[in-house]
Amino acid sequence: MPMNDSSDSKTPSPVTQAAVTVALAVFLLGLVLSIVGNTGSGSSAVVRTIKSRLFAPWMVPPWLDLGFEYRLTHGSDEDGDFQIEVRRQRDAKTSPVRLPGRLTGERAARWRRLARSIAVEDADRDGLLAAAFGRGMFDEVGAEDVTVRVLRTPLVDRGGPPTAPVQASSARVRRVGGELQLIRAEPRGEVAPLVRPEASGNPSNGGTGNTAEATR
Amino acid sequence: MNAKSSAAARSMSGPSGTGSVAAVGDAWNRFWFSPADSRPLAIVRIAAAAIALALWWSYAADLQAWFGPTGILPADTVREWRSPYGFSLFDGAATPATLTVLFAATGIVFVLLLVGFATPVVAPLAAVLWASLLHRGPMLVGPADDCLSVLLWILAIGPAGEHFSLDRWFANRAGRPVPAAGWRASISQGLMQVYATAITVAALLAQLKGDAWWDGLAAWYLATGPRSGAAGLVPLLERSEYLTNLLTHGVTAFEIIVAIGLWCGPTQQLVARVGLVGWPLVGLLAGEPLWGLAMALFALPLAMRR
Numbered sequence: 194m195p196m197n198d199s200s201d202s203k204t205p206s207p208v209t210q211a212a213v214t215v216a217l218a219v220f221l222l223g224l225v226l227s228i229v230g231n232t233g234s235g236s237s238a239v240v241r242t243i244k245s246r247l248f249a250p251w252m253v254p255p256w257l258d259l260g261f262e263y264r265l266t267h268g269s270d271e272d273g274d275f276q277i278e279v280r281r282q283r284d285a286k287t288s289p290v291r292l293p294g295r296l297t298g299e300r301a302a303r304w305r306r307l308a309r310s311i312a313v314e315d316a317d318r319d320g321l322l323a324a325a326f327g328r329g330m331f332d333e334v335g336a337e338d339v340t341v342r343v344l345r346t347p348l349v350d351r352g353g354p355p356t357a358p359v360q361a362s363s364a365r366v367r368r369v370g371g372e373l374q375l376i377r378a379e380p381r382g383e384v385a386p387l388v389r390p391e392a393s394g395n396p397s398n399g400g401t402g403n404t405a406e407a408t409r
Numbered sequence: 410m411n412a413k414s415s416a417a418a419r420s421m422s423g424p425s426g427t428g429s430v431a432a433v434g435d436a437w438n439r440f441w442f443s444p445a446d447s448r449p450l451a452i453v454r455i456a457a458a459a460i461a462l463a464l465w466w467s468y469a470a471d472l473q474a475w476f477g478p479t480g481i482l483p484a485d486t487v488r489e490w491r492s493p494y495g496f497s498l499f500d501g502a503a504t505p506a507t508l509t510v511l512f513a514a515t516g517i518v519f520v521l522l523l524v525g526f527a528t529p530v531v532a533p534l535a536a537v538l539w540a541s542l543l544h545r546g547p548m549l550v551g552p553a554d555d556c557l558s559v560l561l562w563i564l565a566i567g568p569a570g571e572h573f574s575l576d577r578w579f580a581n582r583a584g585r586p587v588p589a590a591g592w593r594a595s596i597s598q599g600l601m602q603v604y605a606t607a608i609t610v611a612a613l614l615a616q617l618k619g620d621a622w623w624d625g626l627a628a629w630y631l632a633t634g635p636r637s638g639a640a641g642l643v644p645l646l647e648r649s650e651y652l653t654n655l656l657t658h659g660v661t662a663f664e665i666i667v668a669i670g671l672w673c674g675p676t677q678q679l680v681a682r683v684g685l686v687g688w689p690l691v692g693l694l695a696g697e698p699l700w701g702l703a704m705a706l707f708a709l710p711l712a713m714r715r
Binding site for chain 2: 204213214217221224228250253256257259260261263264265266267268272298299303304306307310314318321324328329330346348349351
């Protein structure tokens, strides 16, 4: 077969070579900053600033601003299996919708990632995902008042018994008068500190008499 | 390095630094600009397109449920969630029909990439459409999606359709000769080598932050995970703690060897070939088989180097 040695062959012209060298150098710097700036450990202010001002604007759109932090597992809670469960509010009779349920493969993996995002990352974003998810499930569940729960199946310790799923997050999503409301179910300990009325509620013990009511 | 740039390097560095600066320049130019055969890139194109189709298909059944007008991930919510620089063509798909058409177009572009039709146009288009799909739902994205995005951009740079393609078939019919080795193929393959190392090092560092990779139990947690393809190993791992430890440390050692060995001349090809087998196995163990395959593709050009 005849070979062509004219197009794109040999080395480029010096001008092209210089231009490509500069482009490569800038890109490789961007690659390093993407990795350093996207770690789970956080990044320094200087790296964050340089990356976000100079590199993120052109590395984010093509999906190249990546940290590649593929830890695979740390054996921690966050590495467990996540599932989403949606049910009508105050309806214990109807079976809840579970995702990914019995799905397998990459499709199921995407639902798991979504569930994990709702449980782990959504708290910093005012429940944005949980609210959107609940709203999107109104038709499926047949109600405009639903509970969105994320269940996490903890990793099994070596030689240990199988573990049951635990609740990683829960929120009630409802539409009232056309307005979407999200009511997060906070862990009890965070909203109701333990108060012993006999110790704090009795003025004779030095209490103010209204502590228990104020913290209920 | 050509004579001009060597001379420039010498004049900039002065007599004392002449040798080292010129050597660095030579090495840089040899690495990025030496003409390279584009056949390995063509094979990467075919395999990457196959992975792309598998990952694209995993969106198909839930497309409307996720991204449809009444879906659970509305475009405005996702815009608030993702980076302000994020951009997706899929944001504009306001009806189920337009969403379906855009998604189908993405699949067709991947098929065209697979068969190598109009590759210089199709390869960048595939990269743009894939990045758009990922930006439409960043919370659904996994490691295989990331690596595929990188591979698609690398294929867009290099002459990925010069071999094993419809483009080549049409060119043969028209009597156009097979292109000689070129520098764009060299840049693409150089970037693959850089990314193979960068991803491996980043993954390794992330892993070593956790105790499971030091106490040797990571392989157990991976094998018992819901997606692991190594569930058959669980009874063996349950019986032998040493085997669990060896498998865990084996993954770590493999990653260290890949990160270093890809840059040492004598070991380069051997390590790349080990990577072709090792990455899919790690992917299988971790329940990310497509990620393992994508990682193997980064090592393919080096494994094929003559």
